[in-house]
Amino acid sequence: MVPGPTPLPPEVLEAAASPILYARTPDFVEIFEDMLQRLGRVFQTESDVLVFASSGSGAMASAVENLAAPGERVLVASCGHFGNRWVSMCTDLGVEAVHVESEWGHPIDPATLADALDAEPDIEVVFVTQSETSTGAVSDLPALREAAGDRILVADAVSGLGVVDLPMDAWGIDVVCSGSQKGLMTPPGLGYAAVSERAMARRAKRGARAFYFDWERTQKGQRTSRSAFTPPVTLVAQQRAALERLETEGLAAVFERHRVLGRMCREGAKAAGLELLGPENSEANVVTAFRVPDGVDGKAIPKLMKDRFGISMAGGQGKLSGQIGRLGHCGYYGYSDIVTALGALELVLLELERPIELGAAVGAAQQVMAAAQRG
Numbered sequence: 287m288v289p290g291p292t293p294l295p296p297e298v299l300e301a302a303a304s305p306i307l308y309a310r311t312p313d314f315v316e317i318f319e320d321m322l323q324r325l326g327r328v329f330q331t332e333s334d335v336l337v338f339a340s341s342g343s344g345a346m347a348s349a350v351e352n353l354a355a356p357g358e359r360v361l362v363a364s365c366g367h368f369g370n371r372w373v374s375m376c377t378d379l380g381v382e383a384v385h386v387e388s389e390w391g392h393p394i395d396p397a398t399l400a401d402a403l404d405a406e407p408d409i410e411v412v413f414v415t416q417s418e419t420s421t422g423a424v425s426d427l428p429a430l431r432e433a434a435g436d437r438i439l440v441a442d443a444v445s446g447l448g449v450v451d452l453p454m455d456a457w458g459i460d461v462v463c464s465g466s467q468k469g470l471m472t473p474p475g476l477g478y479a480a481v482s483e484r485a486m487a488r489r490a491k492r493g494a495r496a497f498y499f500d501w502e503r504t505q506k507g508q509r510t511s512r513s514a515f516t517p518p519v520t521l522v523a524q525q526r527a528a529l530e531r532l533e534t535e536g537l538a539a540v541f542e543r544h545r546v547l548g549r550m551c552r553e554g555a556k557a558a559g560l561e562l563l564g565p566e567n568s569e570a571n572v573v574t575a576f577r578v579p580d581g582v583d584g585k586a587i588p589k590l591m592k593d594r595f596g597i598s599m600a601g602g603q604g605k606l607s608g609q610i611g612r613l614g615h616c617g618y619y620g621y622s623d624i625v626t627a628l629g630a631l632e633l634v635l636l637e638l639e640r641p642i643e644l645g646a647a648v649g650a651a652q653q654v655m656a657a658a659q660r661g
């Protein structure tokens with residue numbers, strides 16, 4: 287129950303046992319092209335989804351390298367640990383990041399972004415986060431798009447893609463970055479950057495600033511079915527299998543499943559006497575974060591969940607370390623995962639001498655499922 291790497295469906299595990307194909311054979315090209323087409327449908331874009339042998343951070347780094355040069359000013363609007371990674375990336379590359387930060391646990395505030403851009407009219411590129419995994423907050427991308435005006439807008443959707451809706455083209459997001467190991471139900475190791483024509487044109491105007499992560503080189507390779515570098519062939523086969531499952535279930539059904547799981551988790555946590563971090567949001571269905579109750583050692587909850595019940599859950603990151611617990615439910619998760627985790631959480635809280643009525647959290651989650659079944 288951690289937000290990545292997430293559990294793998296059986297067919298994705300099986301795909302790992304297939305022989306290693308030479309990347310230039312028609313057999314592999316067919317798998318690769320099928321994966322690219324399926325990725326395009328999940329990103330909901332006609333643009334190329336560029337594939338890197340990297341974690342999600344690699345795809346994010348590609349966006350900074352291809353869109354900004356040392357000495358340039360860009361804007362980062364964040365609301366947590368991963369959003370702040372944009373700032374670190376820019377700083378390390380000598381790009382000056384003007385940073386506006388919303389309160390952790392809350393989504394990114396569009397008004398703050400608009401005000402910052404009013405004060406910085408020369409800024410041309412804006413970096414934001416769709417699903418802030420460190421707090422569970424999911425930001426309103428259409429509102430951020432509007433606040434960003436006509437600037438290039440780059441969204442980190444590493445944990446949210448395939449979990450909550452993100453129609454890249456319809457919402458006019460220029461670049462969407464993601465990775466294989468969260469909502470996309472594949473082992474870690476593939477980074478994705480879907481790049482609009484406008485963003486690609488900015489890269490073309492300014493020349494290459496990266497070698498491995500250069501968008502143009504990667505796009506050219508993919509368009510000729512001769513990937514620029516050796517692709518991780520096994521991960522490609524696994525990702526293809528995972529996307530087939532996702533499309534068989536149907537994107538809308540996948541989002542609805544996560545909506546129910548998120549609601550189960552929130553209602554369950556509240557029924558266990560826990561306070562949710564930040565305001566409730568019916569679209570924040572990637573990770574559920576709750577505050578560690580006063581008087582409880584924040585690291586004890588994940589440790590006991592693991593020691594007593596073999597359930598991995600996450601604690602807080604950065605400045606929330608020790609202060610929150612996080613249950614991830616992005617990807618290959620269902621009803622029984624949530625009910626089992628909530629049941630274990632109740633027993634852990636009981637052991638930590640919290641006033642707990644056993645079954646309350648599980649019951650609240652069941653009520654959510656019952657209501658969903660009634661429709």
Ligand SMILES: *Cc1c(COP(=O)(O)O)cnc(C)c1O
Pocket residue numbers: 290341342343344368415417418419442443444445465474
């Ligand atoms: C996991 C995550 C990342 C980092 O991805 P890696 O694959 O670990 O590099 C970045 N942003 C968000 C929102 C994430 O959830």
